[in-house]
Amino acid sequence: EAQVTQNPRYLITVTGKKLTVTCSQNMNHEYMSWYRQDPGLGLRQIYYSMNVEVTDKGDVPEGYKVSRKEKRNFPLILESPSPNQTSLYFCASLGPGLAEAFFGQGTRLTVV
């Protein structure tokens, strides 16, 4: 079954404590992406990756890092989380050209 798996689903943390949200896909897709969703602002892209070792900034990259060391995994790293990063985060995986996008179930992050 085609799947994008995010972990954890829920996370409460304190300001400044480094955290990583993992994302894994089983479809051998080259393209992966991270979004955050906030009320009234919709889904905004944080970072994306076109392939292994190829990443680029989306619309709201400040305060985030990513890495793509292998095709299936695309972790999102918050080196020093702040309360304005409290949000619902989604990882997406896309096949080539005409293929549909698949999304993970989301990670609800609260930074206090």
Next chain:
Amino acid sequence: KQEVTQIPAALSVPEGENLVLNCSFTDSAIYNLQWFRQDPGKGLTSLLLIQSSQREQTSGRLNASLDKSSGRSTLYIAASQPGDSATYLCAVRGNAGNMLTFGGGTRLMVKP
């Protein structure tokens, strides 16, 4: 830069009505357009995917159309039910860089 707009932002209808949700995009150079459903605080469920060469796609009570030249797509829901209450998002996949751009969503409530 691609911009995607969904109208209306919110819609409340009585059960049984047929309804139309609208999605417009500014750049017609797209691979495809995908409609998603999102329940409050939950993940994105893919409903329909329309390729740029297609005019419409159907799944059960849902029908999505695409007019690429005018930058418009509609999602038609027949005989609406309370279980259809959710936010509906359209996302356009550009053919430059595989970007996936979301509209702001239409929040639908179907009253019994």
